[in-house]
Amino acid sequence: MKNEARRGLLKNGFLVGLGSFFGVTFKRLAMAKSAFKATPAEVEGPFYPVKLPRDQDYDLTHITGRTGVAQGSSILIAGRVMDTEGWAIEGARVEIWQANAAGRYLHPKDANPAKIDPDFQGFAAVLTDVSGAFLFKTVFPGAYPASLSWVRPPHIHFKITHKRYATLITQMYFPDHPLNADDLLLGAKSPEEQALMIARKEASSGTLTKYKHTIVLENRW
Ligand SMILES: [Fe+2]
Known part of the structure; x- marks a missing residue:
């Protein structure tokens, strides 16, 4: 299984720069305990859904049974889940x-007066494929006030679970957003940790902006 997953990674070109690295020094890499840094954990925050929506599919911009489309700029988030040794993790449950787009959660305790968007799903859960890949279509999240003096930059909450790995709760940020620099949560991370939590912007795919994000889970052993 591990070899299949590795081939998947290489075939998909996800770790192009590491392909030869794997090929040449695989033995050494396999012995290394932490070839890759684990994605830093972050607080779950107060807005994890009280009740999970019926529609939890990868497309948060459309709710089954409704004709409308979520307001805001639609984006794609294409990611991978792997472990600190570089193995793709198949079958991880990735929740976001x-x-x-206006900065409002689908949560009864969200006091932000911004409007709820009835066409925005707000939550999704998918399983990673054999190469550890996952994909979401969503809208660029709005910034929102966390206190009178603190505005949270756009971010997406992630929870990744897999029976062989410790659960990771974290947040993904967007590159070059002006609010990133003043965020109290992101600012509490080291520059190296911050880099692991900020997605990479890819060329637009049609009308959609695409972001790539790698999530690394700590190996249990
Ligand atoms: Fe949040």
Whole structure:
């Protein structure tokens, strides 16, 4: 299984720069305990859904049974889940939840007066494929006030679970956003940790902006 997953990674070109690295020094890499840094954990925050929505599919911009489309700029988030040795993790459950484009969560305790978008799903859960890949279509989340003096930059909450790995709760940020620099949560991380939590912007795919994000889970052993 591990070899299949590795081939998947290489075939998909996800770790192009590491392909030869794997090929040449695989033995050494396999012995290394932490070839890759684990994605830093972050607080779950107060807005994990009280009740999970019926529609939890990868597309948060459309709710089954409704004709409308979520407001805001639609984006794609294409990611991978791997472990600190570089193995793709198949079958990881990746949950995301986020504010809508106006900065409002689908949560009864969200005091932000911004409007709820009835066409925004707010939450999704998918399983990674054999190469550890996952994909979400969503909207660019709005910034929102966390206190009178603190505005949270756009971010997406992630929870990744897999029976062989410790559960990771974290947040993904967007590159070059002006609010990143003043965020109290992101600012509490080291520059190296911050880099692991900020997605990479890819060329637009049609009308959609695409972001790539790698999530690394700590090996249990
Ligand atoms: Fe949040």
